[in-house]
Each structure stands twice: as C-alpha cells, then as structure tokens.
Amino acid sequence: MARMKFYCDAERCIECNACVTACKNEHEIPWGVNRRRVVTIKDGEQGERSLSVACMHCSDAPCAVVCPVDCFYTTGDGIVLHDKDICIGCGYCFYACPFGAPQFPKDAAFASRGKMDKCTFCAGGPEEDHSSDEYKKYGRNRLSEGKLPLCAEMCSTKALLAGDADVIADIYRKRVVNRGASAFNWGGSEIKG
Amino acid sequence: MIEYLIDGPLWYFSLAVFVIGVLWQLGSIVFAGRKGDLSVARGNATSSGFKNIFSRFIPHREIAPQIGVQVVAGYLFHLGLFALLFFAAPHVLFLEENLLGFGWTPMPHWAFIMASQAAFLGLIILWVRRMTNPVSRLISTLDDHIVAILTFVVMLTGCLALLEGFNALRLLHRFTVELWLIYFPFSALMHTFTFIPSRAFTGAWFGRRGIDA
Amino acid sequence: MRIKTLLILFCLVLPQISLADGPPKSLNSPEGVSAISPGSELWRAVRQRDGEVLEGVSQVKSVDSGMLINARGDQWARFRISKLTTYGGIAIAAVFVIVILLYVVRGKIPIEGGLSGRMVRRFTDYERIVHWTLAIVFLFLTITGLILLLGKPLLIPLFGKEVFSVFASASKEGHNLFGPLFLVSLIMIFLSFARRNIYEKGDLTWLLKGGGIIGDGHVSGGFFNMGEKTWYWMVILIGFAIAISGLILVSPVFGQGRWIMELSHVIHTIGALILITVSIGHMYLGSIGSEGAMEGMKSGYVDINWADAHHDRWGKKCHDENLIISAEEYARLQGRKPDDTAELATEQGK
Numbered sequence: 001m002a003r004m005k006f007y008c009d010a011e012r013c014i015e016c017n018a019c020v021t022a023c024k025n026e027h028e029i030p031w032g033v034n035r036r037r038v039v040t041i042k043d044g045e046q047g048e049r050s051l052s053v054a055c056m057h058c059s060d061a062p063c064a065v066v067c068p069v070d071c072f073y074t075t076g077d078g079i080v081l082h083d084k085d086i087c088i089g090c091g092y093c094f095y096a097c098p099f100g101a102p103q104f105p106k107d108a109a110f111a112s113r114g115k116m117d118k119c120t121f122c123a124g125g126p127e128e129d130h131s132s133d134e135y136k137k138y139g140r141n142r143l144s145e146g147k148l149p150l151c152a153e154m155c156s157t158k159a160l161l162a163g164d165a166d167v168i169a170d171i172y173r174k175r176v177v178n179r180g181a182s183a184f185n186w187g188g189s190e191i192k193g
Numbered sequence: 194m195i196e197y198l199i200d201g202p203l204w205y206f207s208l209a210v211f212v213i214g215v216l217w218q219l220g221s222i223v224f225a226g227r228k229g230d231l232s233v234a235r236g237n238a239t240s241s242g243f244k245n246i247f248s249r250f251i252p253h254r255e256i257a258p259q260i261g262v263q264v265v266a267g268y269l270f271h272l273g274l275f276a277l278l279f280f281a282a283p284h285v286l287f288l289e290e291n292l293l294g295f296g297w298t299p300m301p302h303w304a305f306i307m308a309s310q311a312a313f314l315g316l317i318i319l320w321v322r323r324m325t326n327p328v329s330r331l332i333s334t335l336d337d338h339i340v341a342i343l344t345f346v347v348m349l350t351g352c353l354a355l356l357e358g359f360n361a362l363r364l365l366h367r368f369t370v371e372l373w374l375i376y377f378p379f380s381a382l383m384h385t386f387t388f389i390p391s392r393a394f395t396g397a398w399f400g401r402r403g404i405d406a
Numbered sequence: 407m408r409i410k411t412l413l414i415l416f417c418l419v420l421p422q423i424s425l426a427d428g429p430p431k432s433l434n435s436p437e438g439v440s441a442i443s444p445g446s447e448l449w450r451a452v453r454q455r456d457g458e459v460l461e462g463v464s465q466v467k468s469v470d471s472g473m474l475i476n477a478r479g480d481q482w483a484r485f486r487i488s489k490l491t492t493y494g495g496i497a498i499a500a501v502f503v504i505v506i507l508l509y510v511v512r513g514k515i516p517i518e519g520g521l522s523g524r525m526v527r528r529f530t531d532y533e534r535i536v537h538w539t540l541a542i543v544f545l546f547l548t549i550t551g552l553i554l555l556l557g558k559p560l561l562i563p564l565f566g567k568e569v570f571s572v573f574a575s576a577s578k579e580g581h582n583l584f585g586p587l588f589l590v591s592l593i594m595i596f597l598s599f600a601r602r603n604i605y606e607k608g609d610l611t612w613l614l615k616g617g618g619i620i621g622d623g624h625v626s627g628g629f630f631n632m633g634e635k636t637w638y639w640m641v642i643l644i645g646f647a648i649a650i651s652g653l654i655l656v657s658p659v660f661g662q663g664r665w666i667m668e669l670s671h672v673i674h675t676i677g678a679l680i681l682i683t684v685s686i687g688h689m690y691l692g693s694i695g696s697e698g699a700m701e702g703m704k705s706g707y708v709d710i711n712w713a714d715a716h717h718d719r720w721g722k723k724c725h726d727e728n729l730i731i732s733a734e735e736y737a738r739l740q741g742r743k744p745d746d747t748a749e750l751a752t753e754q755g756k
Contacts, residue, residue, distance in 0.1 A: 017465050020465070020466065032468070034466045034468065034471075037464050037465070037466035037471055038464060038465065038466075039462040039463070039464045039471070039472060039473075039474045040462050040463050040464065041452060041460060041462035041474065042462070043462065043463045051474060053474060062479055062480040062483040062484070063483075065483045065484060065487055066482075066483035066486055066487060067558075068554050068555075068557060068558050068574060069557070069558070069562075069567065069570060069571045069574045070558055070562055070567055071567070071571070083567075085568070085571070086567050086568065086571040087571075088571060088574045088575040088578050089575075089578070090554070090578055091658060091667075092483075092486075092671075094664065095479055095482060095483075095664050095667050095668050095671070096479045096480060096482060096483035097476070097479055098475045098476050098477065098479050098480060099474070099475065099476075100470055100471065100473065100476065100664070103468075104658075113658065
C-alpha cells in the first residue's frame with residue numbers, strides 16, 4: 001500500500017494561497033474553516049519563508065491519541081480521517097495537533113463549537129464513496145477517482161507535493177541535490193565562516 | 194420506528210392533549226359560575242382585580258426579607274425559561290417550520306447561555322428549597338415534585354442536545370417535551386395560564402370589600 | 407554541513423518520509439564546506455526546539471494560525487492519556503476502596519450516649535439551600551466530566567463508539583452549561599461559610615490527633631473542626647481554580663491560544679480529580695460514616711449529643727446560651743408529630 005504524504009518546499013512556496021482557495025472551493029468549506037493555510041515566517045525580513053500547512057496525516061497522530069470518543073482512523077493509504085457522526089466537537093484535537101489542522105465551524109444555531117473539520121487528503125470520509133452524505137460532511141473524494149489532492153495539483157510552483165511518500169522523497173532529494181550545487185548562491189549574507 | 198412515533202403521532206397527540214386540556218381547564222373556570230355578591234360594594238372590584246394581576250409580581254414589603262431566596266430564584270427560573278422557550282434559535286426555527294409558518298429574531302448565543310443558566314440555577318434552588326424547608330416540604334404534593342422534576346428533565350435533555358449533532362439526543366428532548374405537554378393541563382403547570390384569573394379574582398374579591406390586596 | 411542541515415530541514419517538515427534507502431553518498435561527504443544553512447536556525451525556532459517560539463503570519467485569521475508548529479500539543483495529549491486518565495481513574499477507585507474498608511472496619515461511628523432527641527440549630531435554610539445546590543451541580547459535573555475523561559478506556563469497550571459518542575456529546579454540552587453554575591454556587595458557599603472556617607487555636611491539636619478517625623474517642627472541635635475547615639478551603643481554592651480554568655476552556659472565543667487551553671485543561675482536570683476524591687470521603691463522613699451528621703444538612707438541626715461529641719466547644723456554647731430545643735418542639739418545627747423513639751429519648755434525657 002502507498003503511504004500518502006504532503007510535502008511543502010519552503011524554497012518554492014510563494015505564498016500565493018492558491019492551495020487554500022482551491023481547497024475551499026473544491027470542498028465548499030464554510031467561512032471560518034480553513035483546512036489548509038499558508039504561514040509566512042519572517043514576513044518582509046531577510047530569510048522570509050512560506051509554507052502551506054494542513055493535516056500532515058501523522059502515523060502516530062496526537063489527535064487520535066487525545067480524542068475522547070476515538071473518532072479518528074487511519075486508512076490503508078496512511079491517511080488520517082475522522083468520523084463526524086462520532087465527533088463531539090470538544091476541541092482537544094486542535095490543542096494536540098502540532099500543525100493546528102483541526103477546525104471548528106460555528107454555523108449551528110447554538111453551537112459554540114461544531115463538529116471538527118480537517119483536511120481529508122481529498123479522500124472523503126467513512127461514508128460510501130461519492131455519496132451526497134460524504135460530500136456534505138467531508139467534501140470531494142478525489143482519491144477514489146485516482147486523483148491527488150487539488151491543493152497540490154494546483155500549486156503553480158510545485159512547492160506543495162502530495163502523493164506516495166517514496167515518490168515525493170525522491171522528487172525532493174533530486175531538488176536538494178540540484179540546490180546543493182548552487183548553495184552558495186542563496187541567502188548569501190547569512191552564510192557564516 | 195421510535196423516531197417516526199416521536200416526530201409524528203406522539204407529537205400531534207401531545208399537542209392535542211395540551212390545547213384541548215388547557216382550553217377545557219380554563220373553560221371550566223370561566224363557566225363555573227358563582228353566586229352573585231349581594232353585599233354593598235365598598236370598592237371597585239374591576240380595578241382592584243386588574244391591579245392585583247400586576248401588583249403580585251412584587252412581594253409584600255413585610256414578607257420580602259423572609260422569601261428573598263425564592264423570589265430571586267423564581268424570577269431567574271421563570272424569565273430564563275421564558276427566554277429559552279420563545280427566543281432560543283432552534284425553538285424559533287422549530288415553531289416557524291412546524292407550527293406557525295413565521296419566525297422572529299432569536300437570541301444571540303451568549304444570551305441563550307445566560308438565560309439557560311439562570312433557568313437551571315433558579316429551578317435547582319427552588320427545588321432544593323422545597324425539599325429543605327420543612328413548611329414547603331409539608332405542603333408540597335406529589336404533583337409539585339413531578340412538575341419540578343419533569344420541567345428539569347425537559348430543560349436538561351435540551352441542554353444535552355445542544356450540539357445538534359445526534360438525532361438520539363434530539364428525539365430524547367422532543368419526547369420529554371411531549372410528556373411535559375401531556376402532563377401540563379392536569380397539573381400545577383396550569384399556573385402558566387391560571388395565575389392571571391386567580392390574581393384577578395382575589396383582587397376583585399378583596400377590592401369589593403375595600404381591602405387593598 | 408549545509409547539506410546536513412538541509413536534510414534536517416527535510417526531516418523536520420516531512421517527518422514521516424522514510425529514508426530507508428539512505429541519502430546519496432555524495433551528499434554525506436564533508437568536502438570541507440563549513441557554511442551554515444540560513445534555514446537551520448529558522449526551522450529550529452519554528453519547531454520550538456530551544457523553547458523559543460517563532461510566530462509567523464497567515465492570511466487565514468484564526469487562533470494561532472501564524473504558529474506553524476505547536477510542540478507542546480503532543481506532550482499535552484500524551485500526558486492526558488497516559489497520566490491524567492490512568493492515575494485519575496486509579497485514584498477514584500482507590501478512594502472508593504478506602505471508604506468501603508473504613509466502613510467495614512469502623513462501621514458507622516456512633517454517638518456516645520446515643521441520640522438524645524433534643525436538638526440544636528446548626529444551619530439556616532439558606533445555608534442548606536446553598537450547600538445542596540452546590541452538591542447537585544458538583545455531582546452533575548463530576549459524572550459528566552468523568553464520562554469525558556474515563557469514557558475512552560472504560561465505556562467505549564462496553565458500548566461501542568457510536569453509543570458512547572451520544573453520551574459523550576450529552577456530557578460535554580451538559581458539563582459546559584452547568585460549569586458557570588458551579589462558580590455561582592461556589593461564591594454563595596464562600597459568602598455563607600467563610601467566617602466560620604477561619605482556622606483557630608485548637609485546630610492544630612485536632613490535626614495532631616488525626617481527627618479521631620485513626621484513634622479512639624473524639625477530638626475537641628469548634629463549630630467546624632480542622633478537617634471540615636480544610637475541606638472547605640480546598641473546595642474554595644481548588645474550586646475557583648477549576649471554575650476559572652473551565653471558563654477559559656468553555657469559551658474559545660477570546661482568542662486564547664492552544665497552550666493556554668492545554669494549561670487550563672491540566673489545572674482543571676487535576677483540580678477536579680482532587681475535589682472528586684476528597685468529596686467521596688466528605689459524602690461518606692456526612693452520611694453513613696458518622697451517626698447524626700446527615701441530620702444537620704437535612705433539617706438544619708443536630709442532636710445535642712452529636713454536637714457535644716464532634717464539636718464540643720460549639721456544643722458547650724449551645725448549652726451555655728440555652729439554644730437547645732426539645733424533641734417535641736423539633737418535631738413541631740419539622741411539621742410532624744413526635745414519634746415514639748423521640749419521646750423515649752426525651753424522657754431518658756430528662
């Protein structure tokens with residue numbers, strides 16, 4: 001089985017937020033919920049870097065560890081999904097997640113926190129594939145159509161990669177080798193010694 | 194099956210019992226008739242009766258210090274429950290979709306939380322007082338306890354269903370509401386409607402005799 | 407070196423990629439290059455490796471959206487699951503066992519000389535209302551809170567996830583809604599009982615004698631004894647800590663960050679576990695553990711023999727100020743006819 005992973009190349013990400021927009025549009029995610037976001041560190045300073053971050057589909061996920069109702073499960077492809085029929089919206093997964101991936105809608109008439117929503121790696125949820133229930137709760141199921149997550153497919157600089165971990169590792173390794181050859185050319189003033 | 198029953202027949206049955214029962218009870222009071230009062234009137238019965246409906250909202254100064262707890266708790270509970278019943282967002286939506294066909298602006302979330310907490314605190318204090326005060330305990334009937342507990346259970350199931358994510362919890366709330374509606378006309382809950390004629394009658398009765406009720 | 411740091415970067419951002427086949431050999435050779443990658447310190451800070459927190463910015467405006475990696479989250483999650491849940495459950499079970507053992511060994515602690523039937527007023531109506539209001543709210547919060555804390559290891563195996571999540575959702579909403587009521591009743595408890603719970607001179611003796619549970623005979627005490635006072639201040643101090651951390655947890659609308667939530671959660675849970683375990687002892691001593699104690703919170707009156715035995719200094723004051731009422735008077739105040747045992751006790755008392 002493949003092991004699905006995201007990887008964002010900080011040397012390529014240009015903070016265009018196309019991945020965020022693509023994700024919102026593809027899954028029709030409401031306002032206030034962002035399955036993916038781009039974070040820029042040292043914005044406007046030397047050494048500025050941007051990264052697109054969403055659920056990283058950890059193999060030993062802290063969210064699954066802390067969930068009091070045990071609503072998380074890992075698919076055969078190594079994708080961490082959750083069952084919204086079981087989620088109680090307690091917010092613990094948000095505290096536990098290193099990446100701040102879990103999001104909570106506030107659209108129910110009363111709820112201070114609705115049921116959790118997060119990146120599904122475009123793999124839907126426990127409902128039947130391509131059912132309207134699945135689309136309503138989890139968004140599009142692209143993986144079962146043989147497609148990769150839209151955020152990565154749309155990325156204009158190919159900074160955001162999604163797919164089998166081995167394949168991505170290979171792509172990145174090649175990039176590192178290429179950059180290694182020209183390492184002295186970037187970030188010049190910060191090179192010491 | 195249970196879902197169908199609670200959302201369908203039982204709901205209409207409880208609504209019918211509630212409406213017919215309340216009308217029957219109020220009708221029996223209105224049409225009970227009483228002997229004419231032949232005494233010479235020393236005061237105006239109508240105005241005293243009308244005045245008494247409102248003046249009883251405030252406790253008499255002489256006894257106010259002794260009943261401070263239940264006055265405060267009583268107002269917390271009744272105002273909170275009233276706000277919950279008619280201005281909670283899901284209730285407004287429910288009434289609009291199932292009964293009335295029109296809605297109104299519901300409370301914001303924070304106001305709902307405050308109202309429900311006031312109602313819960315008031316009801317708990319009132320019930321504890323009923324149990325701890327020897328006089329209250331002595332004059333409480335089984336009906337009083339059933340009414341208090343049933344209302345508490347209705348409010349509790351509503352609060353447990355707050356996430357609006359589990360059908361079982363919604364059905365539980367609706368089921369307890371239906372029980373409450375069925376029990377309503379035959380119990381002390383009728384004071385929701387009868388407090389007005391009751392106060393008016395007392396006020397008029399005393400007013401005619403020239404007593405400031 | 408720069409390549410090594412690049413590799414570190416690579417491992418940091420993508421921790422799960424397996425490097426089974428290892429990096430190409432040429433990348434590992436030192437070749438005498440001693441340049442430090444500009445990224446290395448940056449990513450070190452992002453990972454919060456040295457305790458330093460580097461915040462970025464994001465177009466997404468939500469709590470902590472600028473923080474790329476929250477290193478504490480995982481620690482907190484594992485602390486909750488392995489420590490709080492496990493030891494919390496064990497502590498509560500242990501206190502139950504201790505209480506049962508205490509009952510088996512000591513039984514109901516009787517009043518010397520039995521009940522006299524003559525009563526003395528201990529608590530007013532308002533004080534009892536406040537106590538029982540807090541008790542009801544506390545019990546409800548305990549049950550719902552424990553379902554959320556211990557449900558995963560204890561209840562999911564019994565009922566399955568689908569059924570348990572209904573209970574858990576109900577518990578969460580109920581817990582959130584009743585939480586502020588705990589704060590309100592706590593304030594009422596504070597205002598009603600604070601003055602009588604200030605520590606006095608005799609309290610240390612009480613502590614040294616172990617409160618009478620361990621040895622034989624009763625220990626001198628005032629209106630409240632040392633143990634009751636300590637329980638009271640535990641309720642007040644830990645209770646306020648629980649209430650305030652709970653309010654922080656229940657209202658995620660003021661922009662408080664994740665680690666404030668994690669901290670609040672730990673304070674809330676540890677505090678609650680302490681209060682729950684001690685409250686089991688309190689309930690035991692107030693009901694089946696000690697004869698005549700329950701009467702004080704039920705009717706507001708206690709038997710004068712009970713007062714003399716457990717709170718002798720207060721009992722003496724009641725004798726001196728002649729506050730004792732007869733069994734008949736007590737029965738009248740409670741709205742019932744004096745029963746036979748009370749009459750008998752009164753005659754014996756005379």
